[in-house]
Amino acid sequence: MPQLLIELFSEEIPARMQAQAARDFERMARDRLAAQGLLPEALTTFAGPRRLTLVAEGLPAAQGDRHEELKGPKVGAPDQAIDGFLRKTGLTRDQLTQKDGVWFAHIHRAGRPTPEIVAEMVEEIVRTFPWPKSMTWGYGALRWVRPLKRILCVFDGEVVPFSIDGIEADDTSEGHRFMGSAQPFKARNFDQYAEGLEKHFVVLDPESRRTKILEQAKTLCFARNLELVDDDGLLDEVSGLAEWPTPVLGEMDPAFLDLPPEVIRTSMRTHQKYFAVRDPATGKLAANFVTVANIEAGDGGKAIAAGNARVLSARLNDARFFWDEDRKVKLADRLEKLKGVTFHAKLGTLYERVERITALAGELAPLLGADAEAAKQAGRLCKADLVTGMVGEFPELQGLMGGYYAAAEGLPAPVAEAIRDHYKPQGPTDETPVAPVARALALAEKLDTLVGFFAIDEKPTGSKDPYALRRAALGVIRIVLEGGLRLSLREVFAKAQALLAVKREGTTDDLLAFFIDRLKVALRDRGLRHDLVEAAVEGDDDLGRIVARVEALSSFLATEDGTNLLAGYKRAGNILKAEEKKGALPSGAPVEMAGAPAQETALVAAISLAEPEVARALQHEDFAGAMRALSGMRTSVDAFFEGVLVNSEVAAERENRLRLLAQVRDAMGKVADFSLVNG
Template sequence: MPQLLLELLSEEIPARMQANAARDLERMARERLLAEGLLPEALKTFGGARRLTLVAEGLPERQPDRHEELKGPKTSAPDQALEGFLRKTGLSKDQLVEKDGVWFATVHRHGRATAEIVAEMVQGIVRDFPWPKSMVSGVSKLRWVRPLRRIVCVFDGEIVPFQIEGIPSGDVTQGHRFMGSAQPFRVKDFDDYAEKLQKHHVVLDPEERKAKILEEARTLCFARNLELVDDAGLLDEVAGLVEWPVPVLGDMDPAFLDLPPEVIRTSMRVHQRYFAVRNPATGKLAPHFVTIANIAAKDGGRTIATGNAKVLSARLSDARFFWNEDRKVRLEDRLEKLKGVTFHAKLGSMYDRVQRIVSMAEAIAPFVRDDDATRSKAAEAASLCKADLVSGVVGEFPELQGIMGGYYAEAEGLDPEVVDAIRHHYKPQGPNDDVPVQSVAATVALADKLDTLVSFFGIGEKPTGSRDPFALRRAALGVIRIVLSTRTRLPLKQFGSDDLLAFFADRLKVQLRDEGQRHDLVDAAFALGDDDLVRIVARVQALGEFLATDDGANLLAGYKRAVNILRAEEKKGPLPTGVAAAMTGQPAEEAALIAARDAAGASLSAALGNEDFVGAMQALAALRGPVDAFFDKVLVNSDVEAERENRLRLLANVRDLMGQVADFSQVTG
């Protein structure tokens, strides 16, 4: 079946926008094709430095004929409503059908040529494209990320003709800006297009560009007994800056290696887009770097390497100046400057925030490790943890906040645990980041994140939908990971509102869902009002394992049946209260369930007291047989009022017994 090839060639597209642009192009094309009844067999897009490309396989030559039934106005509606409906459908009144007092029209639409639909589709996509930032160039009214230069649109080997603000569609594109032929070239389909781009020094697929960068950069390093420092974020960025990536290994002045390695790597990464290189024997940075050129230089890249080394030396010289100057001022002496740094208009200065973190750390410390040394060191680290924000290096490299504070604290000779806490108090900053587990570091990291959460919830700045400007979701997940990793029994209610506790529940669902747990079990555990995350997770894990067994699944079914009966009876009047007792002449199954209730209650109480949730589930499992037998043989709504009330009490006793473990009404399975 025919193939559609689309290329939008422009001036350089920012690397950070390319991946989303490719996804948006695919989404918009797919939605518009499906709306017209055109279902491609395959659709793929590519984003690069100068072009967005789409290829759709297996499109029909024509849109299928469509027959639609359109609902019109009521037969009693004014004539104007009917006349408008007739104009819309292009039919006359005698062609309408009346059903239940409403006019209906059956409209037959002949399918249009796919090329005609594609022409409209591409024009709509280009004009409505959701670039985060765009511009208008020259006399054109078209807004695009950078000036749009060419449009290739070929369907089934033929040009799809249209024009957008003076730019005609065609089958002509061009290769690399410097290495490709000066002459544009024609393409007839995607294979021809991709092959000719390659010959004209353009690697179309971003994944192929990334693989080329890694392979050639590692080869260069290996030849010099060096090792490339992997950086996935930098790789994504540089792959979007070039069309024909050529790694070049350069040398830097070894004297700069006395700077903290984070300073060197950040300077390389942020300012120059260089990859760092290490010595595999020592694991330390080597005096080299890898830059990614967009051309294959005739001298093998020597001139590029030399020029880049000079620029890097200038950057690192600045960094060394800040590093040397910063160590002349103690962290404690920087605190006064924090009064001039606004944290948030409603929450005061960064100095005010530090005071809150200190108080929070002192309150949290006993739960992490209950000794005076931990509390004292945590308070000291908390008081100094933001001081590096007014240092020269962090002013130049904000990414190094906390890290530089650790270096400055170490240079002052502060306690190693205080140094570690300052250095790592921002952690974890993502799902793959390490968690601080040493007691002082964990305390300060928890205090920092809890202050953020409590403060912003306190002024009503809560995340909404996809909007989370203060990264509160990340902060909550950080608290959860630290608490669970260190098994800190932190009573969250003591530190936040009910809204914040519910927010933690939502974040815990995300965390456990990623680990394969069911979100409804988190609801069932949180519903008990517990705020101890360690205990909640243990309860959830035991509950999940229990419900995966036959005993668990059947007992849950029995629980729901009991609850339904109790709810139905509650509508008639108050339920009988108290404990169901043995009665003369009662069925054996009723007596057996009463005995099982008593035995399970004793076992359950002991297990829960020891936080043995596996044992608690085993205690509940003993109820499964008696509950099944009770429902099978015993009539709850007996004509004898005393029997009915006792059996309702028994069902309520079983419900309440299970409710000590979790709120089973929250379980959806």
């Protein structure tokens, strides 16, 4: 079946926009083809520095004939309604049909040639493409991310004729800006197109560009007994900057290696898009870098390397200036400047935030086995690096530079470490702080953020989370769980809220619900069900205890005893709910009645044995032990429902059996709320 090939060729497309542009191109084309009844066997898009490309395989040569039945107004409706329906359908009144008192229009549409549909589709896509930023140029009204130069559009080996603001579609494309031929080349199918690009020094597939950069960069480093520092984000970016990426190994002045390695790497990455290189023997940065050129230089890249080294030296000289100047002023002497920096209009200045964090860190420290004075000292200085020259130049180094400056001042190592790590974890792959003082400060910083924004009712809504509160909550959860910490969330929320000038009723309850939702996300990643979290919470606010209960519950329900006992619990619950609708349930404990069935007597005995074992296990937070104690009731519960009629005609028997079921429910409810477990 025929093939469709489209290329939208423009000036340079920003690297950060390319991947999404490829996805948008595919989505828009697929949706529009499907709307016309054209379903390709395969549809693929590619994005690069100067082009968006689409190839669709297996499209029919023409659209099939279509018959539509449109429902109209009721028979007897006002003439205005019927006339409007006729205008919409293009029919006359005598062409309408009646069915069940309603007018219907039957419209037959002859199928159109696919090229005609494609021409309309491409123009609509170009005019409505959702670039984050776009521009107009010349005297036209066409908007594109950068000036659009060419449109290649070929279907089944023939050009699809159309024009968009003077840009005529044809079968020509261009290669590399410098290394390719000065003349465009022609392509009537994807194979010719891909071959033409390769001959003209363009790598079409972004994954191929990525692989080429990585393999060649590692080869250059290996030849010099060096090692490339992995940086997937930078690799993705530079693969969108060059059509014919060519890594070049350069050298820098070794004197810069006395700067903090994060400063060197950030300077390379942020401003120059260079990869850092390390010495595998020492694990430290080497006086080298890898840059990715867009040409194959005749001298092997020597001039490129030298030029990039000069630019890097200028950048690193700036960094050295900030490093030297910043260390002349102590962190404590910078605090006054924080009074002039607003954190949030309703939450005060950064200085006021620091005071809250300091006090909260001091209160949390004893709960974590940390030194309270060290935690307060770290809290007092944790935001001081925000007004340094280095962080002003490289905001991503906040916290990290504070740790370096604290160490340079000779402050205690736990204090410097806490300042360095107090933003951690900043993502799912980031490590959590390990040292007690660092944990106390990291928790204080995140809790102040969470409680503060919830207190002013700035909670996340839908997909919007401008203050990264979900990330902060997950950070607290990870610190607590990975550190094996035992904290009452309500208590720490109350401590943080007491330090705020603004109060809002319900803040603690809202936060607790928010944390439980975040805990579900965290445990889902560990393969645990969200309904088990609901069942295990049971008014608890200790994350460690909740997780231990969830894990024990998950293991228990995976057994035959757990599955059957859950079924028994559900059955007992349903009976008790039905009886509660009739009136209050009988109170008191069940008794052994004379002449009672053996199954009833056995269940009374089983509960009597299980209840004290469950209580002892829960007292020691041995949730697995509590589940084992419950499993001892399983056989008796099964036998009870098989051999005993709960709704006996004898009132005393009925009431005693309802009390027995209530006791089963209550005994299990002490471990978890099994009514919330699916199944």
